[in-house]
Amino acid sequence: xxxxxxxxxxxxxxxxxxxxxxxxxxxxxxxxxxxxxxxxxxxxxxxxxxxxxxxxxxxxxxxxxxxxxxxxxxxxxxxxxxxxxxxxxxxxxxxxxxxxxxxxxxxxxxxxxxxxxxxxxxxxxxxxxxxxxxxxxxxxxxxxxxxxxxxxxxxxxxxxxxxxxxxxxxxxxxxxxxxxxxxxxxxxxxxxxxxxxxxxxxxxxxxxxxxxxxxxxxxxxxxxxxxxxxxxxxxxxxxxxxxxxxxxxxxxxxxxxxxxxxxxxxxxxxxxxxxxxxxxxxxxxxxxxxxxxxxxxxxxxxxxxxxxxxxxxxxxxxxxxxxxxxxxxxxxxxxxxxxxxxxxxxxxxxxxxxxxxxxxxxxxxxxxxxxxxxxxxxxxxxxxxxxxxxxxxxxxxxxxxxxxxxxxxxxxxxxxxxxxxxxxxxxxxxxxxxxxxxxxxxxxxxxxxxxxxxxxxxxxxxxxxxxxxxxxxxxxxxxxxxxxxxxxxxxxxxxxxxxxxxxxxxxxxxxxxxxxxxxxxxxxxxxxxxxxxxxxxxxxxxxxxxxxxxxxxxxxxxxxxxxxxxxxxxxxxxxxxxxxxxxxxxxxxxxxxxxxxxxxxxxxxxxxxxxxxxxxxxxxxxxxxxxxxxxxxxxxxxxxxxxxxxxxxxxxxxxxxxxxxxxxxxxxxxxxxxxxxxxxxxxxxxxxxxxxxxxxxxxxxxxxxxxxxxxxxxxxxxxxxxxxxxxx
Numbered sequence: 001x002x003x004x005x006x007x008x009x010x011x012x013x014x015x016x017x018x019x020x021x022x023x024x025x026x027x028x029x030x031x032x033x034x035x036x037x038x039x040x041x042x043x044x045x046x047x048x049x050x051x052x053x054x055x056x057x058x059x060x061x062x063x064x065x066x067x068x069x070x071x072x073x074x075x076x077x078x079x080x081x082x083x084x085x086x087x088x089x090x091x092x093x094x095x096x097x098x099x100x101x102x103x104x105x106x107x108x109x110x111x112x113x114x115x116x117x118x119x120x121x122x123x124x125x126x127x128x129x130x131x132x133x134x135x136x137x138x139x140x141x142x143x144x145x146x147x148x149x150x151x152x153x154x155x156x157x158x159x160x161x162x163x164x165x166x167x168x169x170x171x172x173x174x175x176x177x178x179x180x181x182x183x184x185x186x187x188x189x190x191x192x193x194x195x196x197x198x199x200x201x202x203x204x205x206x207x208x209x210x211x212x213x214x215x216x217x218x219x220x221x222x223x224x225x226x227x228x229x230x231x232x233x234x235x236x237x238x239x240x241x242x243x244x245x246x247x248x249x250x251x252x253x254x255x256x257x258x259x260x261x262x263x264x265x266x267x268x269x270x271x272x273x274x275x276x277x278x279x280x281x282x283x284x285x286x287x288x289x290x291x292x293x294x295x296x297x298x299x300x301x302x303x304x305x306x307x308x309x310x311x312x313x314x315x316x317x318x319x320x321x322x323x324x325x326x327x328x329x330x331x332x333x334x335x336x337x338x339x340x341x342x343x344x345x346x347x348x349x350x351x352x353x354x355x356x357x358x359x360x361x362x363x364x365x366x367x368x369x370x371x372x373x374x375x376x377x378x379x380x381x382x383x384x385x386x387x388x389x390x391x392x393x394x395x396x397x398x399x400x401x402x403x404x405x406x407x408x409x410x411x412x413x414x415x416x417x418x419x420x421x422x423x424x425x426x427x428x429x430x431x432x433x434x435x436x437x438x439x440x441x442x443x444x445x446x447x448x449x450x451x452x453x454x455x456x457x458x459x460x461x462x463x464x465x466x467x468x469x470x471x472x473x474x475x476x477x478x479x480x481x482x483x484x485x486x487x488x489x490x491x492x493x494x495x496x497x498x499x500x501x502x503x504x505x506x507x508x509x510x511x512x513x514x515x516x517x518x519x520x521x522x523x524x525x526x527x528x529x530x531x532x533x534x535x536x537x538x539x540x541x542x543x544x545x546x547x548x549x550x551x552x553x554x555x556x557x558x559x560x561x562x563x564x565x566x567x568x569x570x571x572x573x574x575x576x577x578x579x580x581x582x583x584x585x586x587x588x589x590x591x592x593x594x595x596x597x598x599x600x601x602x603x604x605x606x607x608x609x610x611x612x613x614x615x616x617x618x619x620x621x622x623x624x625x626x627x628x629x630x631x632x633x634x635x636x637x638x639x640x641x642x643x644x645x646x647x648x649x650x651x652x653x654x655x656x657x658x659x660x661x662x663x664x665x666x667x668x669x670x671x672x673x674x675x676x677x678x679x680x681x682x683x684x685x686x687x688x689x690x691x692x693x694x695x696x697x698x699x700x701x702x703x704x705x706x707x708x709x710x711x712x713x714x715x716x717x718x719x720x721x722x723x724x725x726x727x728x
Contacts, residue, residue: 048145070118100128100141122149175270197242210240248277339435347388361407413442464493483511499542506535525565537565641690691718
């Protein structure tokens with residue numbers, strides 16, 4: 001049987017239960033305060049925080065994500081991510097979430113986003129980690145989303161800047177070569193092709209062998225220095241051209257780095273100083289006389305240099321000690337990359353982190369329970385207090401870009417996010433602030449704005465000169481019209497185009513813009529042809545502007561107006577030359593046309609005479625051919641057969657000799673005609689010719705047989721052969 005507890009034991013148990021109840025209540029209050037503080041930090045952090053459950057439904061969607069996407073948390077929480085944002089499949093985010101749910105922490109690539117409902121778009125990167133509960137079980141995924149839209153826009157601007165620099169390479173008067181890291185040619189500009197003779201197509205992906213043998217050691221040493229990271233400035237050497245000429249060259253070179261700060265190649269700018277070097281060789285004699293004085297001065301400078309070197313060494317030792325101390329201090333700093341603090345409703349500090357302490361240069365004990373006046377100036381502190389009160393009154397977060405002075409008296413830019421801290425009843429207890437140092441970004445933006453402005457001014461100047469070249473190349477444009485077109489190109493190329501006007505005066509004629517008015521703010525340049533001034537170019541501002549290099553004008557504008565005036569002189573000289581050539585051409589054309597008409601008349605007369613002569617020659621040839629055919633036919637038909645008969649008779653030797661002579665002479669007479677004899681007679685034998693001749697005179701076969709002393713059957717066979725040969 002269990003004994004009943006005594007009264008004292010009951011009192012002890014009651015006291016223990018009351019103590020545990022008090023501890024649990026205190027823990028619950030602390031947990032609520034911690035949860036409120038965590039919610040405040042999550043809401044005020046400058047990165048997106050998302051929590052998914054196992055089915056990828058949204059469980060947390062912080063203020064940053066609301067601003068980034070334009071979608072409020074109540075419209076997102078509880079919904080499946082891929083239903084709201086189908087493009088997550090296309091970007092492969094589903095695979096990353098599955099890997100995080102499997103227990104891995106994964107990083108996404110640069111990912112574009114576009115929220116069709118709100119029109120928000122940009123670029124982000126995400127870090128996806130498993131969400132683990134107190135028991136160590138994975139219950140979802142935690143994602144940290146970083147907005148990189150500003151970086152992407154900067155990259156786009158960088159690409160545009162690279163295109164502008166490429167244009168500057170194209171118009172540079174100095175030869176420029178870009179090499180890859182292996183020393184092979186990537187690009188040469190037009191000035192290189194003009195100076196050295198090789199085109200880009202000949203050199204692309206090849207090495208340029210234009211260094212003479214005697215200059216190769218020093219060139220190799222220079223390349224090694226450059227590869228070690230040193231810039232080569234105004235290095236003088238010699239190079240060969242494609243046609244074998246040797247030029248004195250002054251070159252500058254430096255490495256080109258990729259985005260990972262690794263060497264990707266080098267750029268070489270060359271300048272032909274052959275003429276300059278010749279002049280230097282001429283002056284070398286005078287230079288030698290100064291060598292002794294230079295050596296004396298050099299000895300003094302060597303001593304001074306040794307002292308400076310010792311001073312540099314001492315300074316380097318001091319800097320090394322300083323870096324060591326800084327490294328020791330950094331090792332104790334926490335990993336929070338930004339300034340962070342908590343304030344009460346009176347703007348007094350409750351807590352500050354080590355980054356804040358580092359910036360203001362004060363220890364935490366000197367800041368707690370004090371306002372910003374202890375670490376910043378009165379005006380800055382007043383503004384910070386006003387911002388705190390606005391956050392408290394509005395109960396809303398504020399994002400502010402502001403400039404402060406740190407403990408080193410440096411002006412730095414901060415992007416500050418201030419948010420209210422609430423208790424369980426919704427009462428504002430104070431403010432929490434996080435500030436990121438954006439000084440570098442601000443400086444980069446300012447530098448980029450200045451470089452863009454300067455580059456745009458140079459592009460305007462190049463556009464003007466290019467426009468003049470295009471107008472000059474226009475066919476059939478009158479000279480006066482050309483000058484009027486050119487004067488219209490000038491105002492947009494000056495710093496203040498809206499108040500710029502221009503006028504060209506040439507040989508008493510004026511060509512000016514519609515708004516031209518002569519003022520005291522004027523630039524002029526003479527137009528010269530063959531050493532003689534033929535006109536003047538005037539640029540005027542219609543309003544007063546701040547003083548610059550030449551009154552209100554830039555020194556680059558002085559160079560531009562001189563260049564335009566020079567081109568106008570060349571255009572005028574070219575037009576005068578064209579006019580002289582045109583007159584000479586017209587005179588030559590007139591003389592050629594007159595001589596052509598005379599030759600055409602003579603040619604026509606000769607052609608008519610030639611036609612008549614050809615007709616007569618053709619008629620004579622026909623007559624000769626007919627006579628030859630008649631003679632040859634008559635001899636072969638009427639004479640030759642009887643020679644055969646006579647030969648068969650009994651003749652003495654004298655008669656045979658006479659008959660041979662007659663036959664030979666007759667053959668000599670008709671020999672010129674035998675080549676032109678009809679083909680049908682050449683195909684017949686002498687007997688067949690005789691038979692054909694008798695048939696023509698109306699004799700029958702019996703009469704022919706008796707006359708020729710042959711049988712009728714033989715005559716019949718001859719007639720058959722004749723018909724066959726004649727195709728009858």
